[in-house]
Structures are given as structure tokens and as C-alpha cells.
Amino acid sequence: QKEVEQNSGPLSVPEGAIASLNCTYSDRGSQSFFWYRQYSGKSPELIMSIYSNGDKEDGRFTAQLNKASQYVSLLIRDSQPSDSATYLCAVTGGGNKLTFGTGTQLKVEL
């Protein structure tokens, strides 16, 4: 069974700090990796995608992928209270179906 593992948190960071969110996956054939942000009572919103080993940066967000270690992470620089949400890691293999992790709750404190 394909699995995606995340620490459920909550992860608390002070405003302005770097938040580091981690995800591991079990299927070595996984090809596409995504991070979604979900505010309470809202639907998931795609914030980052990554497809090859290394780092991908978009504004304050950096996604990191290491296929050998089956590990993907999300760094949020200069964390803001508005970043407080649940972050879902999602992985897909050769098809289009996403397997989601359970999510990490992030709290950015003033």
C-alpha cells in the first residue's frame, strides 16, 4: 500500500522564523510531489510542485526533493501568522491519482 507520512504537529514557530515541514513516501516509483495548504474550513490549495531532485523556490516557499531517501520537504521563510494552516504533502506515481499525507498543522506565533 502506498503511504505518505507526515508529522501531524502542531509545529509552532515564531513570526519571521523558518518553518520546516517534512514528508516521506513509500513508493519508489513516485514521480510528482506536491504541497497543499489548507486553512480551517477551506479546501486544499496547491502551493508547490516538484518533480526532480533538488530545490525549487517560489517566493518564501522552497520545496526540496530527495528521491533516494524518499523524502520531500517544504521550507517557509519569514513565516507569517497568515501561514498558520495545515500543510498536506501529496504524491503521485505514473498515473494521476494523488496519495495524501495526514498533514502537518503549522502555527506561527506573534
Place this chain on the structure above:
Amino acid sequence: SAVISQKPSRDICQRGTSLTIQCQVDSQVTMMFWYRQQPGQSLTLIATANQGSEATYESGFVIDKFPISRPNLTFSTLTVSNMSPEDSSIYLCSAGGTYNEQFFGPGTRLTVL
């Protein structure tokens, strides 16, 4: 990215009845999906809605309970049949993008009494 709308946004239903949820995408998409999200939990894929053919259901979900229609490349419906309180959940539809990503609708919050 695709813009997705869902109707209804929420509903309260009686046990034994059925509810049909509509999902509309603002552009043609090949892949559409239906998920369920229980409170405080992650997303569980119910089925892939295939245009012109039967939906593909995940383990634990059956067509009699969750019939799905996909009449064209912009629209799909999910029916929750013969509802029980255990069906209370948020139901989400999504549209597949060009690079395997998915974009989600706002969800339908269902409460079954």
C-alpha cells in the same frame, strides 16, 4: 489553474435519503476526482470520474453507494445514496492539471441526521 465550483456548499439531510453534489470546472479537463475528508483527517479518494465511461472506484467505495456521472469535460456529479450519519463529511471534487497536479473545489459539507 482551473476554477472549480461546487453545489451545494452545505446541506443537512435525513437518514435514508440521497444527495447529489455538482462540480463545475471553468475549462475542459481530462481528469476529475471525488474525495471525502472527515473532520481533522486527510483526503480520501472516492473515485476518478471518467468522461464517457464508468467511474473508477477506490477500495471501500462502490457505485451503488456513490454513483458518479461525467457527461462532459467540464462537469461531474457525485450522489451519496441511502445516507447514514457515517456519511457526514466534506466532499471535494478536483480537476487534474497538465503536470499531474489537482485543483480543488470549495467542498460540500454534508451532515446526515
